Amino acid sequence: MPPVSSSVRALRLGDFTTDKRVVLLMALAVPTGLASVAAAWALLRLIALCTNLAYHGLFSFADLPITSGRLGPASVAIPVIGCLIIGLMARYGSEKIRGHGIPEAMEAILIGKSRIAPKVAVLKPVSSAISIGTGGPFGAEGPIIMTGGAIGSLLAQTIHLNDGERKTLLVAGAAAGMTAIFATPLAAVLLAVELLLFEWKPRSFLPVATAALVAAVARAFALDDGPVFSYAGVMAFTPWHLVACAAVGVLAGLGSGVLTALVYAAEDLFEKLPLHWMWWPALGGLAIGIGGLIDPAALGVGYDNIRHLLAGDLALQAVLLLLVVKVAIWSIALGSGTSGGVLAPLLIFGGALGALATPLLPQAAPGFWALVGMAAMMGGTMRAPLTATLFAVELTGNLGALLPVLAACVFAYGVTVLLLRRSILTEKIARRGHHISREYRVDPFDLLRASQVMTTPVQTLPDSLTVAQAIAHFTTAQPVHTSYPVVDEAGVAVGEVTRADSLAWALEPALHEQTLAQALQGRELVHGFPEELASQIADRMALSGAGRVPILDRDSGRVLGIVGRKDLFRSRARRLREEAERASFLRRAPSGAG
Numbered sequence: 001m002p003p004v005s006s007s008v009r010a011l012r013l014g015d016f017t018t019d020k021r022v023v024l025l026m027a028l029a030v031p032t033g034l035a036s037v038a039a040a041w042a043l044l045r046l047i048a049l050c051t052n053l054a055y056h057g058l059f060s061f062a063d064l065p066i067t068s069g070r071l072g073p074a075s076v077a078i079p080v081i082g083c084l085i086i087g088l089m090a091r092y093g094s095e096k097i098r099g100h101g102i103p104e105a106m107e108a109i110l111i112g113k114s115r116i117a118p119k120v121a122v123l124k125p126v127s128s129a130i131s132i133g134t135g136g137p138f139g140a141e142g143p144i145i146m147t148g149g150a151i152g153s154l155l156a157q158t159i160h161l162n163d164g165e166r167k168t169l170l171v172a173g174a175a176a177g178m179t180a181i182f183a184t185p186l187a188a189v190l191l192a193v194e195l196l197l198f199e200w201k202p203r204s205f206l207p208v209a210t211a212a213l214v215a216a217v218a219r220a221f222a223l224d225d226g227p228v229f230s231y232a233g234v235m236a237f238t239p240w241h242l243v244a245c246a247a248v249g250v251l252a253g254l255g256s257g258v259l260t261a262l263v264y265a266a267e268d269l270f271e272k273l274p275l276h277w278m279w280w281p282a283l284g285g286l287a288i289g290i291g292g293l294i295d296p297a298a299l300g301v302g303y304d305n306i307r308h309l310l311a312g313d314l315a316l317q318a319v320l321l322l323l324v325v326k327v328a329i330w331s332i333a334l335g336s337g338t339s340g341g342v343l344a345p346l347l348i349f350g351g352a353l354g355a356l357a358t359p360l361l362p363q364a365a366p367g368f369w370a371l372v373g374m375a376a377m378m379g380g381t382m383r384a385p386l387t388a389t390l391f392a393v394e395l396t397g398n399l400g401a402l403l404p405v406l407a408a409c410v411f412a413y414g415v416t417v418l419l420l421r422r423s424i425l426t427e428k429i430a431r432r433g434h435h436i437s438r439e440y441r442v443d444p445f446d447l448l449r450a451s452q453v454m455t456t457p458v459q460t461l462p463d464s465l466t467v468a469q470a471i472a473h474f475t476t477a478q479p480v481h482t483s484y485p486v487v488d489e490a491g492v493a494v495g496e497v498t499r500a501d502s503l504a505w506a507l508e509p510a511l512h513e514q515t516l517a518q519a520l521q522g523r524e525l526v527h528g529f530p531e532e533l534a535s536q537i538a539d540r541m542a543l544s545g546a547g548r549v550p551i552l553d554r555d556s557g558r559v560l561g562i563v564g565r566k567d568l569f570r571s572r573a574r575r576l577r578e579e580a581e582r583a584s585f586l587r588r589a590p591s592g593a594g
Contacts (some may be wrong), residue, residue, distance in 0.1 A: 096120050183385045352370075377412065383425075
C-alpha cells in the first residue's frame with residue numbers, strides 16, 4: 001500500500017457528522033442564553049427610559065405610553081434629534097448598527113465568518129433604544145437578535161472556536177434574544193433554522209435549542225411569565241374558513257410585496273440625496289414626527305396596538321389611519337438607515353389588514369382575523385412560514401389558532417416566493433453585492449459512492465518507467481491526462497505522477513535515469529476507496545488540489561478506478577437533467593404496437 005494521505009480518514013458513515021464537540025457548544029449555549037436575556041431586559045428598560053425622558057421629561061424605567069392624546073408641533077423635533085444621534089453613532093461608532101438587525105446577522109454569518117465586533121454589541125441596543133424611545137415605529141426584536149448574536153460571537157471568539165462553531169453560538173444568542181423579548185422559544189429555534197443557520201445539523205440545532213430553552217426559563221424571572229399577547233379566541237375550521245384564511249394569506253403576501261417595495265424605494269431616494277448618509281436618519285425622524293402629529297398611535301414599538309387589534313376594539317377608521325401612517329413613517333425611517341426591528345411593525349400591518357377584512361370574512365371571535373393577518377404578514381414578508389405559525393401560537397398561547405394561521409402563512413409565503421425575487425431581509429444583503437439562496441437540500445454527492453462515479457478501466461504508468469520516459473509521455477503530441485496513477489507489477493498503486501511533475505523534472509537532468517518508483521518514494525498518495533461518498537472525494541480533491549483521485553481496493557491497494565473533475569461534473573449534470581425532466585402520466589404507445 002502507498003503512504004496514505006492525511007486527508008484520508010477511516011470511513012464512518014451515518015445519518016449525521018456531528019461529534020462530541022456539540023456537548024461543548026451546548027454548555028456554552030447556557031451562558032449565551034442567560035446573557036441574551038440580560039441584554040433583552042436592559043434593552044427594554046433602556047427603551048422605557050428614553051421614552052420617558054423624551055416625551056414625559058421623567059427619569060423613569062416605567063412602561064409609560066408615549067402619549068394619551070395628540071402631540072404638539074414641537075414634538076416633531078423629538079424623533080429628529082433621536083435619529084440625528086443615531087446617525088452620529090453610526091458614522092463615528094459603527095455603520096453596522098444601521099438597519100433591522102436580522103440582515104446584519106445574516107451577513108455576519110455568511111460573509112463575516114460570524115465575527116461581530118464588541119462595539120456593535122453595545123451600540124446596537126443603545127441606538128435602537130434611542131430610536132424607539134424617541135418615537136421610531138420599530139420593534140425591539142431585530143436589535144436584540146443582533147445583540148444576542150454578538151454575545152454568542154464574542155464568547156466564541158474569546159475561546160477561539162472555529163467558524164462553524166462560532167456561527168452556532170451567534171445564532172444561539174440570536175434565538176435566546178428573541179425568546180427573551182417574546183417568550184417564543186419554539187419559534188426562535190425555527191427562525192434560526194429558516195433564516196440564520198443556512199444548514200440543518202445537530203451541531204447547530206442542539207446548542208440553539210439549548211440557548212432558547214435557557215432563555216425561556218430565565219425570562220420568567222427577569223421579565224413577565226406567560227404569553228406576551230394572551231388571546232383566547234377560537235374559530236371552527238370549516239372549508240369556508242380555510243378559503244378565508246387562504247384569502248387573508250394572499251392579501252398579506254401582496255401587502256408584503258408593497259412593504260418591501262416601499263422600504264427600498266425610500267432607500268433609493270435617500271441614496272440620490274446630496275447629503276452624507278449620516279444625515280439621512282434625521283430626515284427619517286422628520287417623517288416620524290409628522291406622522292406622530294397625524295396619529296400618535298403610530299409612534300414607538302406599538303405593543304398596545306397589537307393588543308387592541310387582538311381585542312377587536314378599534315374602529316375601522318382608526319385601524320385604517322394606523323395602517324397608513326405606520327406604513328409611511330416606517331418605510332421612510334427604515335429606508336433612511338436608522339436602527340430598529342421589523343417584526344413588531346409587521347404584526348401591526350398584518351393585524352390591521354386582517355381587521356379591515358373582518359367584515360368580509362366568516363364569523364369568528366373578535367380579533368381572530370387580525371391574528372391570522374399578523375402571522376401571514378410575518379410569514380410572507382420574512383419568508384419564514386413555519387416560524388410565523390408557531391410564533392403566533394406561542395405569542396398568544398392559543399393552540400386552537402394553529403391550523404388557520406398555518407393556512408394563511410402558507411399562502412402568504414407562496415405569493416411572495418412567486419412574485420418577489422428576494423425578501424425584505426435578503427434584498428438589503430443583495431444590494432451590498434452578496435447573493436443568498438434560501439433553498440436547503442442534501443448535497444447530491446452525499447448520495448453517491450465513489451464506485452458510482454469513478455471511471456474504469458484506468459490508464460496507469462508502471463513504476464519501472466524512467467523519469468525521462470515519463471517526461472516524454474507528457475510532452476507527446478497525443479492527448480494525455482493531467483495525472484496518472486503509478487502501479488507496480490501487481491497493479492498496486494505506489495503513487496501518482498502529474499504533468500507538473502514532468503515539467504519540474506525536465507529542469508533536473510540528474511533525475512532522468514531514476515525510475516518513477518524512486519522519484520515518488522515517500523510521497524503521499526491522495527486516494528479514495530469505492531465505498532466512500534463522492535462528497536468525501538470531492539472535498540479531498542479541493543483540499544489537496546488534486547485533479548484526479550485514484551480509487552483503490554482497501555485490502556490489496558490495487559487501482560479499481562479513478563475520479564476526476566469531469567466525473568463529478570457528469571454526475572451533477574445527470575442530477576440536473578433528472579430534476580428538469582417531466583414524466584408523462586400517460587405514455588404514448590410505440591408506433592406499430594397492436
